[in-house]
Amino acid sequence: MKYIKCGLAREANINDEKWQRHASNCIECSELLKVGQWMNSLSAATAVPTLPTVGFLMVKARIRQKQSDARNAARPLNVTAAFAGTILTLSVVLLFVNETRVSSAMLGALGMIASFGGILLAGTVIAAAVCAAAAYIMRETGSAETRSRL
Amino acid sequence: MEDRQFEIIYELTARPLWAYVTRISGNASAADDILQETYLRFLNASRKPYDADGARRYLFKIATNLVYDRFRSMSRRSEVEVNETHAEVDSHLAADLEMTEVFAKLKSQERTLLWLAYVEGYDHQQIAQIANVNKLSVKVLLFRARRKLTALIEGKKV
Numbered sequence: 001m002k003y004i005k006c007g008l009a010r011e012a013n014i015n016d017e018k019w020q021r022h023a024s025n026c027i028e029c030s031e032l033l034k035v036g037q038w039m040n041s042l043s044a045a046t047a048v049p050t051l052p053t054v055g056f057l058m059v060k061a062r063i064r065q066k067q068s069d070a071r072n073a074a075r076p077l078n079v080t081a082a083f084a085g086t087i088l089t090l091s092v093v094l095l096f097v098n099e100t101r102v103s104s105a106m107l108g109a110l111g112m113i114a115s116f117g118g119i120l121l122a123g124t125v126i127a128a129a130v131c132a133a134a135a136y137i138m139r140e141t142g143s144a145e146t147r148s149r150l
Numbered sequence: 151m152e153d154r155q156f157e158i159i160y161e162l163t164a165r166p167l168w169a170y171v172t173r174i175s176g177n178a179s180a181a182d183d184i185l186q187e188t189y190l191r192f193l194n195a196s197r198k199p200y201d202a203d204g205a206r207r208y209l210f211k212i213a214t215n216l217v218y219d220r221f222r223s224m225s226r227r228s229e230v231e232v233n234e235t236h237a238e239v240d241s242h243l244a245a246d247l248e249m250t251e252v253f254a255k256l257k258s259q260e261r262t263l264l265w266l267a268y269v270e271g272y273d274h275q276q277i278a279q280i281a282n283v284n285k286l287s288v289k290v291l292l293f294r295a296r297r298k299l300t301a302l303i304e305g306k307k308v
Binding site: 014032034035038040041043045049052054057061064065 | 153156157160164165168169172173178182185186189190193194249250253264265268269296297299300303
Protein backbone atom coordinates (compact mmCIF):
# COMPACT_ATOMS: atom_id res chain seq x y z
CA MET A 1 0.00 0.00 0.00
CA LYS A 2 1.46 3.37 -1.05
CA TYR A 3 0.79 6.43 1.07
CA ILE A 4 0.24 9.89 -0.35
CA LYS A 5 3.58 11.56 -0.91
CA CYS A 6 2.46 14.85 -2.43
CA GLY A 7 3.59 17.59 -0.07
CA LEU A 8 0.49 19.66 -0.84
CA ALA A 9 -1.97 16.95 0.14
CA ARG A 10 -3.80 18.02 3.30
CA GLU A 11 -7.38 17.32 4.37
CA ALA A 12 -7.92 20.96 5.28
CA ASN A 13 -7.08 22.06 1.72
CA ILE A 14 -10.22 20.87 -0.01
CA ASN A 15 -11.85 24.31 -0.19
CA ASP A 16 -8.71 26.07 -1.39
CA GLU A 17 -9.15 26.99 -5.10
CA LYS A 18 -5.45 27.10 -5.80
CA TRP A 19 -5.02 23.61 -4.41
CA GLN A 20 -8.09 22.41 -6.29
CA ARG A 21 -6.38 23.47 -9.54
CA HIS A 22 -3.28 21.55 -8.47
CA ALA A 23 -5.44 18.53 -7.59
CA SER A 24 -6.80 18.33 -11.14
CA ASN A 25 -3.28 17.40 -12.30
CA CYS A 26 -2.18 15.38 -9.25
CA ILE A 27 -3.43 11.81 -8.86
CA GLU A 28 -2.80 11.73 -5.13
CA CYS A 29 -4.51 15.04 -4.40
CA SER A 30 -7.43 14.32 -6.74
CA GLU A 31 -8.38 11.38 -4.51
CA LEU A 32 -8.26 13.63 -1.49
CA LEU A 33 -10.41 16.23 -3.25
CA LYS A 34 -12.90 13.62 -4.43
CA VAL A 35 -13.37 12.17 -0.94
CA GLY A 36 -13.55 15.63 0.61
CA GLN A 37 -16.25 16.79 -1.77
CA TRP A 38 -18.15 13.54 -1.35
CA MET A 39 -18.06 13.90 2.44
CA ASN A 40 -19.29 17.47 2.23
CA SER A 41 -22.18 16.33 0.01
CA LEU A 42 -23.03 13.64 2.55
CA SER A 43 -23.00 16.21 5.33
CA ALA A 44 -25.25 18.53 3.34
CA ALA A 45 -27.64 15.66 2.63
CA THR A 46 -28.11 14.88 6.33
CA ALA A 47 -31.42 16.39 7.32
CA VAL A 48 -31.40 17.25 11.02
CA PRO A 49 -34.79 16.87 12.76
CA THR A 50 -36.14 19.04 15.58
CA LEU A 51 -33.72 18.85 18.46
CA PRO A 52 -34.44 19.23 22.20
CA THR A 53 -34.53 22.80 23.47
CA VAL A 54 -31.80 24.33 25.61
CA GLY A 55 -34.25 24.80 28.51
CA PHE A 56 -35.24 21.14 28.48
CA LEU A 57 -31.60 20.04 28.60
CA MET A 58 -30.74 22.43 31.41
CA VAL A 59 -33.69 21.34 33.55
CA LYS A 60 -32.80 17.70 32.97
CA ALA A 61 -29.16 18.40 33.85
CA ARG A 62 -30.22 20.14 37.09
CA ILE A 63 -32.43 17.21 38.09
CA ARG A 64 -29.59 14.78 37.42
CA GLN A 65 -27.19 16.92 39.43
CA LYS A 66 -29.60 17.02 42.38
CA GLN A 67 -29.94 13.24 42.29
CA SER A 68 -26.18 12.93 42.24
CA ASP A 69 -25.87 15.34 45.20
CA ALA A 70 -28.46 13.36 47.16
CA ARG A 71 -26.54 10.14 46.53
CA ASN A 72 -23.33 11.82 47.70
CA ALA A 73 -25.03 13.17 50.83
CA ALA A 74 -26.40 9.77 51.76
CA ARG A 75 -23.05 8.06 51.30
CA PRO A 76 -21.64 8.69 54.85
CA LEU A 77 -24.89 7.46 56.40
CA ASN A 78 -24.85 4.34 54.28
CA VAL A 79 -21.21 3.67 55.13
CA THR A 80 -21.89 4.11 58.86
CA ALA A 81 -24.94 1.86 58.71
CA ALA A 82 -22.98 -0.81 56.85
CA PHE A 83 -20.14 -0.55 59.37
CA ALA A 84 -22.52 -0.81 62.33
CA GLY A 85 -24.28 -3.77 60.73
CA THR A 86 -20.99 -5.56 60.17
CA ILE A 87 -19.85 -4.99 63.78
CA LEU A 88 -23.18 -6.23 65.11
CA THR A 89 -23.11 -9.34 62.94
CA LEU A 90 -19.53 -10.09 63.92
CA SER A 91 -20.34 -9.62 67.63
CA VAL A 92 -23.29 -11.98 67.44
CA VAL A 93 -21.27 -14.57 65.54
CA LEU A 94 -18.37 -14.33 68.02
CA LEU A 95 -20.70 -14.70 70.97
CA PHE A 96 -22.28 -17.82 69.52
CA VAL A 97 -18.89 -19.27 68.65
CA ASN A 98 -17.51 -18.73 72.18
CA GLU A 99 -20.57 -20.01 74.00
CA THR A 100 -21.65 -23.60 73.68
CA ARG A 101 -25.25 -23.04 74.74
CA VAL A 102 -27.50 -20.52 73.04
CA SER A 103 -29.24 -19.38 76.22
CA SER A 104 -25.99 -18.61 78.01
CA ALA A 105 -24.76 -16.79 74.92
CA MET A 106 -27.88 -14.64 74.85
CA LEU A 107 -27.53 -13.91 78.56
CA GLY A 108 -23.88 -13.05 78.09
CA ALA A 109 -24.69 -10.72 75.23
CA LEU A 110 -27.42 -9.00 77.22
CA GLY A 111 -25.06 -8.64 80.17
CA MET A 112 -22.40 -7.15 77.96
CA ILE A 113 -24.83 -4.68 76.41
CA ALA A 114 -26.11 -3.74 79.87
CA SER A 115 -22.59 -3.19 81.24
CA PHE A 116 -21.61 -1.05 78.27
CA GLY A 117 -25.05 0.51 77.80
CA GLY A 118 -23.95 4.06 78.61
CA ILE A 119 -20.95 3.91 76.30
CA LEU A 120 -23.00 2.37 73.48
CA LEU A 121 -25.69 5.01 73.81
CA ALA A 122 -23.17 7.84 73.82
CA GLY A 123 -21.36 6.35 70.81
CA THR A 124 -24.61 6.03 68.88
CA VAL A 125 -25.58 9.63 69.61
CA ILE A 126 -22.13 10.94 68.59
CA ALA A 127 -22.11 8.83 65.39
CA ALA A 128 -25.59 10.04 64.44
CA ALA A 129 -24.59 13.66 65.04
CA VAL A 130 -21.44 13.30 62.94
CA CYS A 131 -23.39 11.65 60.10
CA ALA A 132 -26.06 14.35 60.16
CA ALA A 133 -23.43 17.11 60.08
CA ALA A 134 -21.55 15.42 57.22
CA ALA A 135 -24.75 14.97 55.22
CA TYR A 136 -25.71 18.62 55.78
CA ILE A 137 -22.27 19.90 54.73
CA MET A 138 -22.19 17.70 51.60
CA ARG A 139 -25.69 18.73 50.61
CA GLU A 140 -24.86 22.42 50.99
CA THR A 141 -21.56 22.07 49.14
CA GLY A 142 -23.27 20.11 46.35
CA SER A 143 -26.03 22.70 45.99
CA ALA A 144 -23.54 25.54 45.86
CA GLU A 145 -21.52 23.72 43.19
CA THR A 146 -24.63 23.02 41.17
CA ARG A 147 -25.71 26.65 41.34
CA SER A 148 -22.29 27.85 40.25
CA ARG A 149 -22.20 25.36 37.38
CA LEU A 150 -25.64 26.01 35.93
CA MET B 151 -21.65 27.66 33.04
CA GLU B 152 -24.15 30.45 32.48
CA ASP B 153 -27.40 29.76 30.65
CA ARG B 154 -26.59 32.16 27.84
CA GLN B 155 -23.12 30.71 27.37
CA PHE B 156 -24.51 27.20 27.07
CA GLU B 157 -27.23 28.41 24.72
CA ILE B 158 -24.61 29.80 22.33
CA ILE B 159 -22.58 26.59 22.44
CA TYR B 160 -25.73 24.53 21.87
CA GLU B 161 -26.79 26.63 18.89
CA LEU B 162 -23.35 26.23 17.33
CA THR B 163 -22.91 22.52 17.96
CA ALA B 164 -26.26 20.70 18.20
CA ARG B 165 -26.96 20.25 14.49
CA PRO B 166 -23.44 19.26 13.38
CA LEU B 167 -23.16 16.97 16.39
CA TRP B 168 -26.45 15.25 15.59
CA ALA B 169 -25.39 14.75 11.97
CA TYR B 170 -22.04 13.33 13.13
CA VAL B 171 -23.61 10.91 15.61
CA THR B 172 -26.23 9.79 13.10
CA ARG B 173 -23.63 9.09 10.44
CA ILE B 174 -21.13 7.26 12.60
CA SER B 175 -23.72 5.27 14.56
CA GLY B 176 -25.87 4.72 11.48
CA ASN B 177 -28.98 5.07 13.60
CA ALA B 178 -31.07 8.23 13.81
CA SER B 179 -33.10 7.25 16.88
CA ALA B 180 -29.94 6.34 18.77
CA ALA B 181 -28.51 9.70 17.75
CA ASP B 182 -31.31 11.51 19.60
CA ASP B 183 -30.49 9.71 22.85
CA ILE B 184 -26.75 10.08 22.43
CA LEU B 185 -27.05 13.79 21.66
CA GLN B 186 -29.10 14.38 24.79
CA GLU B 187 -26.73 12.33 26.96
CA THR B 188 -23.75 14.19 25.48
CA TYR B 189 -25.10 17.59 26.53
CA LEU B 190 -26.15 16.35 29.98
CA ARG B 191 -22.66 15.03 30.61
CA PHE B 192 -21.19 18.24 29.31
CA LEU B 193 -23.36 20.36 31.63
CA ASN B 194 -22.56 18.26 34.68
CA ALA B 195 -18.85 17.90 33.94
CA SER B 196 -16.71 19.53 36.61
CA ARG B 197 -13.86 20.42 34.27
CA LYS B 198 -14.99 21.51 30.86
CA PRO B 199 -13.65 24.01 28.35
CA TYR B 200 -15.59 27.27 28.16
CA ASP B 201 -14.34 28.50 24.78
CA ALA B 202 -16.43 27.61 21.73
CA ASP B 203 -13.76 25.55 19.94
CA GLY B 204 -12.72 23.66 23.06
CA ALA B 205 -16.34 22.96 23.98
CA ARG B 206 -17.07 21.74 20.47
CA ARG B 207 -14.16 19.29 20.53
CA TYR B 208 -15.12 18.18 24.04
CA LEU B 209 -18.70 17.50 22.92
CA PHE B 210 -17.51 15.51 19.90
CA LYS B 211 -15.28 13.46 22.18
CA ILE B 212 -18.12 12.68 24.58
CA ALA B 213 -20.40 11.75 21.67
CA THR B 214 -17.74 9.53 20.09
CA ASN B 215 -17.22 7.68 23.37
CA LEU B 216 -20.95 7.21 23.81
CA VAL B 217 -21.34 5.81 20.29
CA TYR B 218 -18.45 3.38 20.83
CA ASP B 219 -19.86 2.37 24.23
CA ARG B 220 -23.14 1.64 22.54
CA PHE B 221 -21.45 -0.52 19.93
CA ARG B 222 -19.59 -2.40 22.66
CA SER B 223 -22.70 -3.03 24.72
CA MET B 224 -24.61 -4.42 21.78
CA SER B 225 -24.82 -8.15 21.56
CA ARG B 226 -24.03 -9.77 18.22
CA ARG B 227 -27.68 -10.44 17.56
CA SER B 228 -28.96 -6.95 18.37
CA GLU B 229 -26.14 -5.41 16.33
CA VAL B 230 -27.37 -7.24 13.25
CA GLU B 231 -30.89 -6.04 13.94
CA VAL B 232 -29.76 -2.43 14.22
CA ASN B 233 -27.73 -2.62 11.04
CA GLU B 234 -30.72 -3.96 9.19
CA THR B 235 -32.82 -1.00 10.25
CA HIS B 236 -30.22 1.61 9.26
CA ALA B 237 -31.31 1.98 5.68
CA GLU B 238 -34.94 2.26 6.69
CA VAL B 239 -34.34 4.93 9.32
CA ASP B 240 -31.90 6.92 7.25
CA SER B 241 -34.09 6.92 4.18
CA HIS B 242 -36.19 9.58 5.90
CA LEU B 243 -33.16 11.68 6.67
CA ALA B 244 -30.74 11.52 3.80
CA ALA B 245 -31.41 13.08 0.46
CA ASP B 246 -29.18 10.59 -1.23
CA LEU B 247 -29.82 6.98 -0.29
CA GLU B 248 -26.89 5.73 -2.27
CA MET B 249 -24.48 7.89 -0.29
CA THR B 250 -25.92 6.59 2.95
CA GLU B 251 -25.50 3.00 1.85
CA VAL B 252 -21.93 3.59 0.71
CA PHE B 253 -20.98 5.28 3.98
CA ALA B 254 -22.60 2.51 6.03
CA LYS B 255 -20.24 0.00 4.40
CA LEU B 256 -17.28 1.56 6.21
CA LYS B 257 -16.31 0.61 9.76
CA SER B 258 -17.41 2.94 12.53
CA GLN B 259 -13.84 4.11 13.15
CA GLU B 260 -13.36 4.85 9.45
CA ARG B 261 -16.59 6.84 9.39
CA THR B 262 -15.49 8.75 12.49
CA LEU B 263 -12.09 9.67 11.08
CA LEU B 264 -13.42 10.70 7.68
CA TRP B 265 -16.15 12.84 9.19
CA LEU B 266 -13.84 14.59 11.62
CA ALA B 267 -11.24 15.23 8.91
CA TYR B 268 -13.43 16.33 6.01
CA VAL B 269 -16.65 17.65 7.48
CA GLU B 270 -15.37 19.12 10.75
CA GLY B 271 -11.94 19.95 9.34
CA TYR B 272 -9.95 18.82 12.37
CA ASP B 273 -6.22 18.16 12.08
CA HIS B 274 -4.62 14.84 12.93
CA GLN B 275 -3.86 15.76 16.53
CA GLN B 276 -7.42 16.89 17.22
CA ILE B 277 -8.81 13.78 15.54
CA ALA B 278 -6.54 11.62 17.71
CA GLN B 279 -7.91 13.29 20.85
CA ILE B 280 -11.55 13.06 19.86
CA ALA B 281 -11.47 9.52 18.46
CA ASN B 282 -9.11 8.10 21.13
CA VAL B 283 -6.58 7.04 18.52
CA ASN B 284 -2.81 7.36 18.62
CA LYS B 285 -1.77 10.54 16.82
CA LEU B 286 0.73 8.65 14.68
CA SER B 287 -1.94 6.14 13.63
CA VAL B 288 -4.40 8.76 12.42
CA LYS B 289 -2.57 9.41 9.15
CA VAL B 290 -2.44 5.71 8.23
CA LEU B 291 -5.99 4.96 9.35
CA LEU B 292 -7.30 7.99 7.50
CA PHE B 293 -5.43 7.00 4.37
CA ARG B 294 -6.93 3.50 4.48
CA ALA B 295 -10.41 4.87 5.13
CA ARG B 296 -10.06 7.31 2.25
CA ARG B 297 -8.82 4.59 -0.09
CA LYS B 298 -11.73 2.35 0.90
CA LEU B 299 -14.26 5.12 0.41
CA THR B 300 -12.81 6.04 -2.98
CA ALA B 301 -13.16 2.43 -4.08
CA LEU B 302 -16.75 2.34 -2.82
CA ILE B 303 -17.62 5.60 -4.58
CA GLU B 304 -16.17 4.25 -7.81
CA GLY B 305 -18.20 1.10 -7.36
CA LYS B 306 -15.26 -1.22 -6.87
CA LYS B 307 -15.59 -4.26 -4.63
CA VAL B 308 -13.80 -3.63 -1.30
